[in-house]
Amino acid sequence: TQLLEQSPQFLSIQEGENLTVYCNSSSVFSSLQWYRQEPGEGPVLLVTVVTGGEVKKLKRLTFQFGDARKDSSLHITAAQPGDTGLYLCAGDHGFQKLVFGTGTRLLVSP
């Protein structure tokens, strides 16, 4: 059972555009992670957010953890073709078990 819903499921944009991916749940998480996965490879961790309301920046990527620690967002500024991939959020309830989101597939065209 997927407890984390991501939206949109698929996003196709032009290079230079901005975008936001959302990760929502009715459950509270002790921490939340974002991963990016490229075809034929495993997911790679981008960031972990722990505190409600926390904002982390990684170059052109901005991650925010909701105040209630039930949701998160990923904002990409000036997307580049190298950002193409499957973006996954993953929540930790504190039981040493990650629950992954449904995924957002991003395609950035030159």
Added chain:
Amino acid sequence: EAGVVQSPRYKIIEKKQPVAFWCNPISGHNTLYWYLQNLGQGPELLIRYENEEAVDDSQLPKDRFSAERLKGVDSTLKIQPAELGDSAVYLCASSPHEGPDTQYFGPGTRLTVL
């Protein structure tokens, strides 16, 4: 440092046949995970090991799936017999600490059951 190694990378089998996947985690990582990932979706945990002990196998379909991690290093995931619905990517991940923390994923084994 070598990453998580999985083999084979691809496997095509007929339904009802057995299949096995192998995973070599990053050296020193005590925690090992097996996930199943359907196309375009997030991974779903099958089993988690702390050293050689399976501490969470609640999502493993035990009628046909089995796993082992002898000596707390390499691990094998087996399906016998395979069904059409088992077609997916099987990912192995390892972590240096107990619990999720940072998980390092292998490239996965893509299984196709005909």
